[in-house]
Amino acid sequence: MNKEKILKPKGKSFLMGDEAIVRGALEAGVGFVSTYPGTPATEIGDTFSALAKDAGIYFEYSANEKIAMEAIIGASLCSIRGLVAFKHFGLNVACDSLLPAAYIEARAGLVIVVSDDPSGWSSIQSEQDSRHFATMANIPIIEPADQQEAKDLIKYAFEISEKFKTPVLFRITTRVAHVSAPVELKPFPKPTLKGDFQKDIKKFNAFKPRITEMHNQLLQKIETLRKEFVDSKANFIVNNKKNSTGIICSGVSFLHVMEILEKNKLTIPVLKLGTIYPLPTKLIIDFLKNKERVLIVEELDPFVENQVAIIAQTNKLQIEIFGKNIIPQSGELTPAIIENAMTAAFNIKMVARNVTLSPSKGDIPRRFPVFCPGCPHRATFYSIKQIVPDAIFGGDIGCYMMGIFPPYFTQDFQYAMGAGLGISHGINKILQLNKSDKKNIAFVGDATFFHAGIPALINAIHNKANLLLVIMDNSITAMTGLQPNPGTDKTGMGEPTSKTSIEELVKACGANSLEISDAYNLKQTQAAIKTQLEKPGVNVLLVRRKCALLMLKESRQQGIKRPTFQVDQKECEHCGTCYTKFSCPAIKHENGITEIDQTMCVGCGVCAQICSAIKINKK
Amino acid sequence: MFNVLITGVGGQGVITLAEIIATAALLSGEDAKMTEVHGLAQRGGSLQCSIKIGKNIKSPLVSNGEVDLLISLEPLEALRVLNLLAPTATVVFDTHKIIPISVYSDKTTYPAVEEIEKTLRAITQNIFLTNGTDKVQELTGNVMALNIFMLGFAFYKKTLPTELTEEILLQSIKQTIGEKHFETNQKIFKAAALG
Incomplete structure (x- = not known):
């Protein structure tokens, strides 16, 4: 920074x-x-x-x-x-x-x-x-x-x-x-x-x-x-002249509109609004007066448009208002979308855009966001899938949300911060009433647990749910770029502070039991999952391991060189477990050979627990 | 107006490279606007970042067919943005493949680098490729500075606007990333002269 x-x-x-x-x-x-x-x-x-x-x-x-x-x-x-x-x-x-x-x-x-x-x-x-x-x-x-x-x-x-x-x-x-x-x-x-x-x-x-x-x-x-x-300086009119048409816009849409006008040498008056609630009625009336057609350009809902329509109607202005009838209400607006709307509303011809090839999407392999090499969440999801592949997985907001992607599929639904546990609880009550033996597992990260998970845990315990809460504690708010949270020992101003203990909180909430494991230790985590799933009531598994990005950052600061792992080609049996089930992006399989990209491996060593052909690189 | 698009995989330094180019444009007396077109900055997804260089820039978005220079830090990522390239565009890309894990679940194939180059040639003949990843790994022991190498490569292949001189680009690297790693970054930038 x-x-x-x-x-x-x-x-x-x-x-x-x-x-x-x-x-x-x-x-x-x-x-x-x-x-x-x-x-x-x-x-x-x-x-x-x-x-x-x-x-x-x-x-x-x-x-x-x-x-x-x-x-x-x-x-x-x-x-x-x-x-x-x-x-x-x-x-x-x-x-x-x-x-x-x-x-x-x-x-x-x-x-x-x-x-x-x-x-x-x-x-x-x-x-x-x-x-x-x-x-x-x-x-x-x-x-x-x-x-x-x-x-x-x-x-x-x-x-x-x-x-x-x-x-x-x-x-x-x-x-x-x-x-x-x-x-x-x-x-x-x-x-x-x-x-x-x-x-x-x-x-x-x-x-x-x-x-x-x-x-x-x-x-x-x-x-x-x-x-x-x-009279606010946030509102102004560009091309202020007598004209039968006009444009009202706010936010970045104004820049798109101005680009189109300049490119096409058009001088349609534009009212740019910076105060969008409440709308300055007099300014709007003055702009609409003597115009026949006005286009409202704004992203998402017709928020300005509806206010303008009310002003036009209550002041009996005879004007045709275009907006969400020709501009999408979903998705981001682009100059091309707005250009089409202007053509439709004002019946004008625009300078042709470059004709280009479109990439044939089906031919290009998808690249969705993935767990980083060394991410503890990958190891945890791998462990879960080994023990209970078909449980109902309550998802939540954090890096672990990428469990929606293959091969994990460990986020059956995602709603809001802390909602994974709250919704799992609701599902579990219905399962209980129907005497179903399906397993309920909810995931939550450390920051999300502090944010909105604690009341959901207390509720599930108080209302007698039967479920497993897996707290994936990577000791930082990772998804948004490594911010501190109540579980870390520094404040947002870099001052030392006391860490809030997740295990003490879980105990105080009254969970039936708590197990703690290291995400990097597959045997330990898998054993803990088994143990916790056998118990009635609300049980918690706290899987703890520092975010790999944070670990790498600290290693760099301390001058620690991380080891790397590699596949012993003589021992590899080409089963594909490492790249199809564990799926670390550092493990690649091409032309029948499975290798670990030495520029990407961070040496977590979890893959070496899955396959004996993967060994530390001694070079 | 000169529009640059940087593509790559989250974590490769796409945004930092865009920031260096935008800062260099400002140092040269131009204006610039920069934005991520798509993607998360970390976590290995597709990432695209655009820089508009010129005067009186309005919309921050580059539209289809408006990109003059594409620098892709990963070969496959160059293919994803064909629609954005101008017919006169130049493409610079690194040949080190980062295979997305989706190829195993979707049973798709990562195309050969030659195939990627061939597809790009249907649009433009101005294509320069290099294996910057291996060179940077050799020089520094990691690949963090690939973005700097690719900037140097784009510069020495004369694909950048002429106002962006070597001196201005190096100054921008120093200003954007900081003094601390400047010597290494300068070494990597200059090493790219050899391709």
Whole structure:
């Protein structure tokens, strides 16, 4: 992490959208930042983690998003500006505490950064459009289109938050978060963490009859914001002239639209919105007036479109509105998709695009993400498949989710953080009622267990489930890039802290039994699985082994050279177990020969437990 | 506008290479926008990252038929992006195969490098290939710096925009990866001159 490019006093830096948000927050005088890692918002937290000490602010990786949200609410009650960042599903978790935060006026800026992920580049759960949360919470949304705006509008979000005493939802998507571009920097103030909690019991509680009074104030606030946003610098019109057609867009779609207009030398007026809830009614009316057709370009749901349609209808504007009737509501938008929509809406001809070959997908072997060489999860899944290949496998969110792929198939379903155990419990109750002897196994990683697994475990125990919970503890939050969690001995600011013991938690929850094994030790793990499956009630197997990426990183730092393994060609019987059932990407089979790629092997030695022809490379 | 696409397998340094090229473009006085087109940065999946170099760049996405230079750190990964290549594109790729485990479950075949080259030739004759993986392994004892070798190779084959001089590229490597490994990286970059 190159901290300098974010911390330098002024000039230009090449920043990813997520990094630009960090810089913008520093320029806005943020003091307190919390997060739970989730891509495409992960880099916001990681960047703060790397520079919080140098910048003089407080940063933490919280145990989950709800707690991250609560932490910045606490800071803002002490008059410290707070920012929280997470991916779309993170906002679902945080929502419980966000909604009351709209009622109770904070004492300093509260900005919630949420990153949606159209096309699900880094997400499996859904293609959620998080903007809807703002209408439910009655809070404003600010949305940047590029990296410069990501930086500049974060400052604006803090201004709005403090002026109107409201949390502000700062919404980005993958193509803002994960695009890098040059960003012009402004100086930032020395942050302050000087704050205190002043009691005001009436103000910070929403008991009846205050609740309806506060709700009315909140609704009034939205109407005031609607007027405020008419003159907002986040909204502007390009090609502002009298024209029968127009385009309204927000986010990265604006950049796609501008590329198409310039390439085709078109001068259709474009209203670019940066404040997308509540919509500035007067600005919209002025733009729609005297136009016959308008195209709304936005990713995912017709969020802006529906608001525009309501404004047009209530103001009796005779205008044809195009949007999701010709632009897909699912998947990421591209210039080509938008170009087609513009052609359809405005009946214009565009410059032809290059005709190209399409790769014939069937001919090219698939390359899905895999467990890294040396990954303990591969070893654990291999062990499970040896003992109970047909159990019902409850999947969860973490690197182990790649168990959905062949040859493992050890994630029969995946829903949400901690849901693997919760759903396995529901399935198990039905199996019990039907006197089925099928085995239920739920998987959860260390970070996910801390995040949402503990209540699910307590519930399964209390409600008398019969299942095995396998906690795959690789001692780090691996999927998002090695962030600390309550099970590690360092905080997000690099300070030493006490590790939370998973085994003590499991015992305290009241599990019937707990076994611990080393994922790299196949015999031990397989024996433990057998033992645990024979017991009634909720039993836990804690499979522990450090993430291979973390192990390699530490080996490099300490100058330790890792051994490698190789196949003794004289002893290889060509059974294929190593590459078809264990399936380490370092083991390759081509032209009848099975070999271990010496550039990929990290020397975990698990394959050597499967086959005696695999031996340590003594060279 | 000059569009570069870097492809490879997660963990090979695709994103870092894209960052070096984008930073070099800025050092040369151009603007740049970079984004992952597809994939996870780690964990061995397909990964594609694009860099648009020029002035007044709007959309960060490269569209079909718009890539001027493809640098692929793995042979198969070059085949996945044929639709993105411009008819005048140049392709630079490393010949060391990383066989995806799907070939065993799907019973598909990883094509021979000659086949891959032949398919690419249907689009363009500007193709340069090298076994950078083996050379980097020989030079450093691991393959972490393959991305630097391929950058050097693309440079010495004159496939990059001329503003990206050797001096600017080396400065960008230093700025992006840091001083610590600069000597090794410089050695690897220059070793690529020999192909």
